[in-house]
Amino acid sequence: QVTLRESGPALVKPTQTLTLTCTFSGFSLSTSGMCVSWIRQPPGKALEWLALIDWDDDKYYSTSLKTRLTISKDTSKNQVVLTMTNMDPVDTATYYCARIPRGEQRYFDYWGQGTLVTVSS
Amino acid sequence: DIVMTQTPLSLSVTPGQPASISCKSSQSLLHSDGKTYLYWYLQKPGQSPQLLIYEVSSRFSGVPDRFSGSGSGTDFTLKISRVEAEDVGVYYCMQGIHLWTFGQGTKVEIK
Numbered sequence: 001q002v003t004l005r006e007s008g009p010a011l012v013k014p015t016q017t018l019t020l021t022c023t024f025s026g027f028s029l030s031t032s033g034m035c036v037s038w039i040r041q042p043p044g045k046a047l048e049w050l051a052l053i054d055w056d057d058d059k060y061y062s063t064s065l066k067t068r069l070t071i072s073k074d075t076s077k078n079q080v081v082l083t084m085t086n087m088d089p090v091d092t093a094t095y096y097c098a099r100i101p102r103g104e105q106r107y108f109d110y111w112g113q114g115t116l117v118t119v120s121s
Numbered sequence: 122d123i124v125m126t127q128t129p130l131s132l133s134v135t136p137g138q139p140a141s142i143s144c145k146s147s148q149s150l151l152h153s154d155g156k157t158y159l160y161w162y163l164q165k166p167g168q169s170p171q172l173l174i175y176e177v178s179s180r181f182s183g184v185p186d187r188f189s190g191s192g193s194g195t196d197f198t199l200k201i202s203r204v205e206a207e208d209v210g211v212y213y214c215m216q217g218i219h220l221w222t223f224g225q226g227t228k229v230e231i232k
Binding site for chain 2: 037039046047048049052060062063064096105106107108109111112113114
């Protein structure tokens with residue numbers, strides 16, 4: 001059974017760095033083709049893709065946010081970590097992690113429940 | 122970056138009636154490998170998005186056959202043959218040929 005769960009602070013101050021952790025089970029990020037991604041959704045707004053890391057430790061970032069994002073993995077802990085620097089109130093959103101099951105597929109089949117992060121002083 | 126544009130942004134449908142959502146991409150989603158990297162998701166109220174359709178027209182596991190996808194290149198359509206109450210939510214198209222981008226979403230409600 002595949003599950004993903006996001007964790008991190010519910011509230012961060014402007015200019016701070018956000019660190020989110022995705023803890024997953026039911027698959028291994030060392031399996032060829034496997035990928036984990038971060039996607040966010042501001043309240044009442046659309047989904048926005050942020051970053052992806054694959055089994056080979058290749059990393060991909062949103063063009064508009066790449067200077068602020070870092071994605072990493074700890075295969076032994078089944079975790080993927082996203083850091084976002086210089087947080088601003090417009091970054092208030094629910095942050096999801098999601099899985100791509102195989103390299104030749106490019107869809108997200110399993111998603112976490114999401115974690116709401118509010119940016120406010 | 123590829124821009125995904127959905128129309129309409131909202132839809133009110135009588136149960137049992139059909140519904141259709143359009144999605145247009147700013148660049149062709151047809152890859153040299155022959156696949157077209159266009160997907161459809163449904164986000165039900167209070168839930169995470171769930172995959173409905175992959176590669177334009179293939180239904181994901183467990184998705185009812187009243188959902189169908191069509192299109193090619195830059196123009197795509199999601200159709201629901203007979204809308205049911207459980208189909209309410211926001212529908213998103215997504216491209217995966219160059220990184221990933223979602224459309225603005227189409228909110229479907231029941232009349």
